[in-house]
Each structure stands twice: as structure tokens, then as C-alpha cells.
Amino acid sequence: MLALYTYWRSSAAYRIRIALNLKGLDYEARPVHLVNDGGEHLKSAYRDISPQAQLPTLIDGDVTVRQSMAILEYLEETRPTPALLPADTQGRARVRELALAVGTDIHPLGNLRVLKELESRYGADAAGKAAWCRRWIGNGFDGIEVLLERGPKGRYSYGDTPTIADCCLVPQYYNAVRWELDLAPYPNICRVVEACQALEAFRKAAPEMQPDAT
Secondary structure (H helix, E strand, C coil): CEEEEECCCCHHHHHHHHHHHHCCCCEEEEECCCCHHHCHHHCHHHHCCCCCCCCCEEEECCEEEECHHHHHHHHHHHCCCCCCCCCCHHHHHHHHHHHHHHHHHHHHHHCHHHHHHHHHHHCCCHHHHHHHHHHHHHHHHHHHHHHHHHCCCCCCCCCCCCCHHHHHHHHHHHHHHHCCCCCCCCHHHHHHHHHHHCCHHHHHHCHHHCCCCC
């Protein structure tokens, strides 16, 4: 069975939970708390698994895959049905473009280690950290909203079946709600997320549904 080192509020781990559910794959959740005891991900037990001390990590027999975007691609290559990437080259590039707009542009600026650095080094309080997150999620959503408006219309981010773009967008939307970003300027994003959240695979992956949710 697959095993996933995860944390209920990690948006990167959330992406993988969605993908696993969409593909109908059973997995063992192995929670790693990012806050308790100074952060369990920073302890040697987890660093032996993930030297970068980041979540998620996927274990597939003798194979260990780190970094959520690499895990998404690994799952697509090893368990290709149902596909989370389009069959055509142009479509695959488009979906990857949307996924990476979240995974490499928005997410890194709002993860826990960045927020802790803002607090400890620059004195940011809770309001300051929230404003920072709204600033960069909004910046990223501005671009994604235009891409969705201009791109091929469908029920989801690309077409009428979920893709890895949706696996990335929904967790980032969760963060946008958490940090109280005004979502009125993003009707296409809201439409896609609503369609995704109607699916059991997305609902089961939601943070509040995880065994380690607090």
C-alpha cells in the first residue's frame, strides 16, 4: 500500500490527497505535525525520510518521492488511469502551466517557514502575516483568473475532467479563504473550485476531514 507523510493543513499534501482519491488509490496517512514540539518535520526521524524537512513524502514500496509536483507526475506515470493530464501535448502543457502557477509562484511565499521568518526576523504580527498571504495569493490569482477566462472553457480548470491543475488550485483556494482574501474578483476560480468540491475525491481530501485535524 502507498503511504503518505502528510499534515492536515499542508496545501502541498492536500494536493496529493486529492490526486490519490481521484485515482481511487488506497494509502496509509502518516501525519507529521508541523507545529507541535517545534515541528515534527524538523526532527531527525522525519529528516531521514525527507532531508529538506518538507511535506509531503510518498512511499511506494521501495520508492520514495518527495515534492508534491514530482509526486503528482509520479502518480500519473505509474497509475495513469484515470488520467490527470490531457492526452494532447498542448493540453498537458496548459495544465502544467496552471498547476505550477500555484505550486511555484503562490505557494512558496505563504508556507509555514516563510511566515515564521516574517514573524521572527521582521516582527510581523498575525495581521501582517495575513496581509502578506493575501497580497501574494491575490497576485497569483489575478493571473490564473485571466488564464481560465482565456483558456478552453470547461467544468474544471481544463476541460470537463479534473486534472493536476485542480489538485493544486483547490488547496490554494482553501488558503485564500483562510487568510480572508476577497474572492469576488475571481469568478472563474470560484466556479472551478465549486465544481471540484462537489466531488467526493475533493471532499475526502479536505483538511477538516483528516485524522490529524485539530
